Amino acid sequence: MEDHDKDDDRLHRIRHSLAHVxxxxxLELRPGSTLGFGPPIDDGFYYDFILSEPLTEDDFPALExxxxxxxxxxxxxxxxxxxxxxxxxRIDEMGEPYKREYAQELIEKKGxxxxxxxxxxxxxDMCDGPHVDSTRELPKGAFKLxxxxxxxWRGDSDNAMMTRIYAWAFESKEQLEAHxxxxxxxxxxxxxxxxxxxxxxxxxxxxxxxxxxWLPNGTVLRDELEKYMRELEFHDGYDRxxxxxxxxxxxxxxxxxLPLYAEHMYPFLELKEKVExxxxxxxxxxxxxxxxxxxxxxxxRVFAAQLRSYRDLPLRLAEYGQVYRYEDSGALSGLLRVRxxxxxxxxxxxxxxxxxxxxLKVMRMIEQLYETLGLKDYYFRxxxxxxxxxxxxxxxxxxxxxxxxxxxxxxxxxxxSGLPFVEVKGEAAFYGPKIDVQLKTVTGREETVSTNQLDFxxxxxxxxxxxxxxxxxxxxxxxHRAPASTHxxxxxxxxxxxxGAFPTWLAPTQVIVLTVxxxxxxxxxxxxxxLRKHFVRAVFDQSSxxxxxxxxxxxxxxxxxxxxxxxxxxxxxxVTVRRYGSRDQATVSLDAFExxxxxxxxxxxxxxxxxxx
Numbered sequence: 001m002e003d004h005d006k007d008d009d010r011l012h013r014i015r016h017s018l019a020h021v022x023x024x025x026x027l028e029l030r031p032g033s034t035l036g037f038g039p040p041i042d043d044g045f046y047y048d049f050i051l052s053e054p055l056t057e058d059d060f061p062a063l064e065x066x067x068x069x070x071x072x073x074x075x076x077x078x079x080x081x082x083x084x085x086x087x088x089x090r091i092d093e094m095g096e097p098y099k100r101e102y103a104q105e106l107i108e109k110k111g112x113x114x115x116x117x118x119x120x121x122x123x124x125d126m127c128d129g130p131h132v133d134s135t136r137e138l139p140k141g142a143f144k145l146x147x148x149x150x151x152x153w154r155g156d157s158d159n160a161m162m163t164r165i166y167a168w169a170f171e172s173k174e175q176l177e178a179h180x181x182x183x184x185x186x187x188x189x190x191x192x193x194x195x196x197x198x199x200x201x202x203x204x205x206x207x208x209x210x211x212x213x214w215l216p217n218g219t220v221l222r223d224e225l226e227k228y229m230r231e232l233e234f235h236d237g238y239d240r241x242x243x244x245x246x247x248x249x250x251x252x253x254x255x256x257x258l259p260l261y262a263e264h265m266y267p268f269l270e271l272k273e274k275v276e277x278x279x280x281x282x283x284x285x286x287x288x289x290x291x292x293x294x295x296x297x298x299x300x301r302v303f304a305a306q307l308r309s310y311r312d313l314p315l316r317l318a319e320y321g322q323v324y325r326y327e328d329s330g331a332l333s334g335l336l337r338v339r340x341x342x343x344x345x346x347x348x349x350x351x352x353x354x355x356x357x358x359x360l361k362v363m364r365m366i367e368q369l370y371e372t373l374g375l376k377d378y379y380f381r382x383x384x385x386x387x388x389x390x391x392x393x394x395x396x397x398x399x400x401x402x403x404x405x406x407x408x409x410x411x412x413x414x415x416x417s418g419l420p421f422v423e424v425k426g427e428a429a430f431y432g433p434k435i436d437v438q439l440k441t442v443t444g445r446e447e448t449v450s451t452n453q454l455d456f457x458x459x460x461x462x463x464x465x466x467x468x469x470x471x472x473x474x475x476x477x478x479x480h481r482a483p484a485s486t487h488x489x490x491x492x493x494x495x496x497x498x499x500g501a502f503p504t505w506l507a508p509t510q511v512i513v514l515t516v517x518x519x520x521x522x523x524x525x526x527x528x529x530x531l532r533k534h535f536v537r538a539v540f541d542q543s544s545x546x547x548x549x550x551x552x553x554x555x556x557x558x559x560x561x562x563x564x565x566x567x568x569x570x571x572x573x574x575v576t577v578r579r580y581g582s583r584d585q586a587t588v589s590l591d592a593f594e595x596x597x598x599x600x601x602x603x604x605x606x607x608x609x610x611x612x613x
Contacts, residue, residue, distance in 0.1 A: 035099060260430075344490075508537065
């Protein structure tokens, strides 16, 4: 019985029913295995198992054959409802301890008096449906087993590790084939795969897991993003600050991050001194430091460093700040899940009257960034607190009036923005409501990228004040925002988005110059030198390869502008230009090429041609 909302449509029934067929097939091929959950998902379904014998993707042909055989039998899906005592006895007879645990939870926490089961052939599962009437209704050739993965029972790392089998499922064979093709195309853009080909970063075990070393190509990407964000922030009136990457633990106790956040922080650094006593010499801890897991506490101290007036507000403090969070090693993945990352951070200290204007400015900045990068498949999620949550006082600051005020201002700002958003109860930060930008990546994932949060609690907790027009002290509100996320996550997203074939302004190498022979080397080097005077990342191909091989190498490196020079170009002061993704080439004056190139870089034009070429 999956405890989630279900859309009672045909495709949902197909996917849910196929999950049961998969479970039946696994139990027949791996007798003695036990079941976890098996829900439909966006592109198919999965089922979790504790297997009696390992199962790998090499077993998929046999497993799919067994599933097809079950489907041909025309098994009917029969629903049965049992009183809770009978239901628990039934599950005990089935020998399904994980289903038993979940059933007990449903009875105790949700007050259910009965539980639902579905049977198809010899297979029986605790499940509330819905399903097709018979396996004969399942479309032929419209499912395919996808992958095997590990998954903790109930998503808790303290629980047993189960084997999860993923599968695709659609209403027709044609839909399935189209989806599988799109999936394979997306895998080709996976940032970890492209990194192996194009050298953006490396994770070195001697340095440490989750601590990427940025190689020259990757450093260009983060530098260009940071340069752009600095420009946007400058135009919006931000002041840049620089703060250290560690601080005394006392700071995090003041902000409330400790002890609640301790499990996500690296072990603390203790500074000890030798002390002489009557009993002899021993060491005492004088100070304890922590690598910072976030930048806001440091920025709050910057605010507190001077007396502030209402005339100083809004005060916008910006920093690309390096932070460290101790992620479980099993969760680390390329640049998306790391332990050290650099955040496009800023904190806006403002009065209540300024909240909506400042919040709206941040939303406009996010829109402009996404438009520049060509990111279109995203939406805004408005996360509020849940006053009914039994753990509410542990999760949120207990100030209902402040929550109501903050949510009212945030909702008003979003409505003024005209941007579509969904409201989600119970996902707010502990100090206030927030807007997250959810991006659908080209690889099919939904990821949180940007965030814009309103904090009514921590400035008051830390005693941050400004003197108002009434000549009394007031606590400011604080907007925490990160439009460009972290360097690590944003670079991973754009590597995948562009497939490594970046527009000229972002490309690690913007221009490569090739000569048809060494006789024209001097002219080629002059072209490179001229472009580099304008800070264009131009390089000269010094290899002795044939012209065809040089061009193929440039295409493999996904360099957006390839220049070929020979006798005619040298005599006429021209260059022959070939753009990445196009077999066409054109000979133009060097002056004209330079003007066009610099304009494309200046305007950050999305000038790339089809990345697949």
